[in-house]
Amino acid sequence: PSWVTTYNDREGLDFRIGNMSWAPYLPVTTYKYLTSENKQVAFKHNFGNERRNKYRKLKTSPYANDEVNRLVNACLNNTSIGKDDVPDFLSLAYYAGNYDHKAPAELPMEMQDTYVRLDNSIAELLELIDRKIGLNNTLFFITSTGYADTDPVDPPQYRIPGGEFHIERCSALLNLYLAAIYGEGQWVEAYFEQQVYLNHKLIEQRRLNMSEILNRASEFLVQFSGVKDVYSSQRLQLGAWTPTIDKIKNYYNTMCSGDLWIEVLPGWTVYCEHSLDMQVQRYSYASAPLIFFGNGMKPEIIHAPIKIGNIAPTVAHYMRIRAPNAAVLAPMTDIRK
16 A cells, blocks of 8 residues: 555664664563573664664564554554444554574573563554544454464473474375386475375376375375374365364365375474474464453453354454354354443
8 A cells, every 4th residue: 555655665664673672671680480491681682783684583573563553553544444434454463472483491581571562562552542543442352373483392301202204205205106006207296394295187197096096195104103194185075074184174275285184293393305494293282362352342251262263253243244154153242241
């Protein structure tokens, strides 16, 4: 939009990042909540001193949230959002992760300071919305995106079973296996994260049965060290329901997902050679709060578990409109006065 271009030309980050630095917001003695073997010392990060990575590092600091609020202010000043009888939807994402994507134990004070400043950013947003639109005219919901940086490998003294799983090597061996059975050819077309894509065009040219190839490939891959299970596209679409299949199907798309999805054992590290990424597999339960407030919400704490799919039907319910056509969960109807 033109107002964004105007904002960037006049108030963009380029004009300010040279003078921006991050130091503790509160006295150092206040930060005692994250234990670490490293000594807790005051920090100071000068983004202007970074030549190549200043923007990447600033995006992993709480100052990214200040930039979000600045843009929200520009949006409210230069658009008609919140100024008529038609409801508007404003979606914001704040950052509350690890600085420079390092482990929390490595930078414990930065992690604590991030949450202190996040609290201030949310307060500034509420004050801004209250001045421009009014809190009584606004319904807020806040929750987590569920994303987190990869945890480090467990220390060896704990003796937790684990190892390394390399998807590139796995795909190469699968290609050799299929070539030994069906003849020479590039049977594995690509791989991404824990998904393997087969060469459908070659399979059609050879007039082979896709179900047979998927079954053979699954039986071969499940024998790899660190592999817990392998789910073929046909198993995901036509197989019996299981809790794991239900989770995989949430992001499985027949148009762009792989033909084989490999489930790696917890504690194992998945390596992606082309991107140099690594991720330790963990299946521990992680919960995040869901907060509704504003527009007649009653003060109450609900301890019953709520799924992410409840949010959209709840918002639609209080706007008196239909829920999205893919919503399958019921709205929360008892949280308003």
